Amino acid sequence: MQKPSAIYLRLPNWIGDVCMSLPCIDALLSTGVPVVVCARGWARDLLAAYPLAGFVEMSGRWRADRAAVAEHRKLSRHAHPVGLILPDSLSSAMVFRFAGVPGAGYRDDGRSLILRWPFRKPVPRPHAVQAWYGLTRQALQRWGFDCLPLPPGKHLGLQLLERHDQECLDALNTAGLLPGHFVLIAPTATGLHHGKAKVWPCFAELTDALLAQGYAVAMCPPPAEIPEARRSAPGALCIPSLKLGAFAALTRQAALVVCNDSGVSHIAAAAGARQITLFGVTDPERTGPWSGQARCLGSRTQWPTVDDVEKSVLSELDTPFPGDPE
Secondary structure: OOOOOEEEEEOOOOHHHHHHOHHHHHHHHOOOOOEEEEEOOOHHHHOOOOOOOEEEEOOOOHHHHHHHHHHHHHHHOOOOEEEEEOOOOHHHHHHHHHOOOOEEEEOOOOOOOOOOEEEOOOOOOOOHHHHHHHHHHHHHHHOOOOOOOOOOOOOOOOOOOHHHHHHHHHHHHHHOOOOOOOEEEEOOOOOEEOOEEOOOOOHHHHHHHHHHOOOOEEEOOOHHHHHHHHHHOOOOEEOOOOOHHHHHHHHHHOOEEEEEOOHHHHHHHHHOOOEEEEEOOOOHHHHOOOOOOEEEEEOOOOOOOHHHHHHHHHHHHOOOOOOOOO
């Protein structure tokens, strides 16, 4: 087939899913073909360090999104683009199809007739990182590009800008915290999983136990989640909300991140931060953090106890982080 003039990538709508898509972005960029990301507006800051050829903000309204993609394609003069669609929705496939971008994606939700390159989902379904990278690899090979397998180990390799690090350090300075000398908790998680809350119910007890032992405990929830975070862990210091790039840098500066199976878990994994992720209703094998620096506690049917989490936190804090001086 003719070499694509650009690759349009439709990213998922959730923060954690975008983090788990980072190997896909790296693979697409390695082709040397201009890569245009189509995603929710908050992803722009998170991906600011990547050499993208464009960013098209998605609203979730397929007609408006189709118009936005078509307009970008027209202004950029991409005569022969191709599209990679990571979400499974019918609407995401329709956006590219009616914007003149032939798309590749997994067969789902009646999309086979809309996708130019429909692929079957792997069975049994692997971790989300593996599933999306497998789709990316199949699409690139169909378009005539070489694509290596997913690298061994669990590493997402989020790239950040210097300004992200500086914004993080400024926030720590204002809060009176020293890099590497605080535990960052994330006591919230948006949405439900099969009708069940994804929030570990004991963050207040954990915070009080760590404070009693002299550890600084902080959190930095997004604006909409500040009231819930304060109710869940009233003893924790609340750092003013940061954009996603600076927040990712913040997870790197923490001695340890303790969080639910949520976007924070995947941001910390992408940033290479040391973390403990707590499970009670979701499956660690499917949505757990893709990181060699992560420890998962609990299961899809049982939350860990306060004692178990506290012991794990103290054990991690007593263990030198790889690369730290002895």
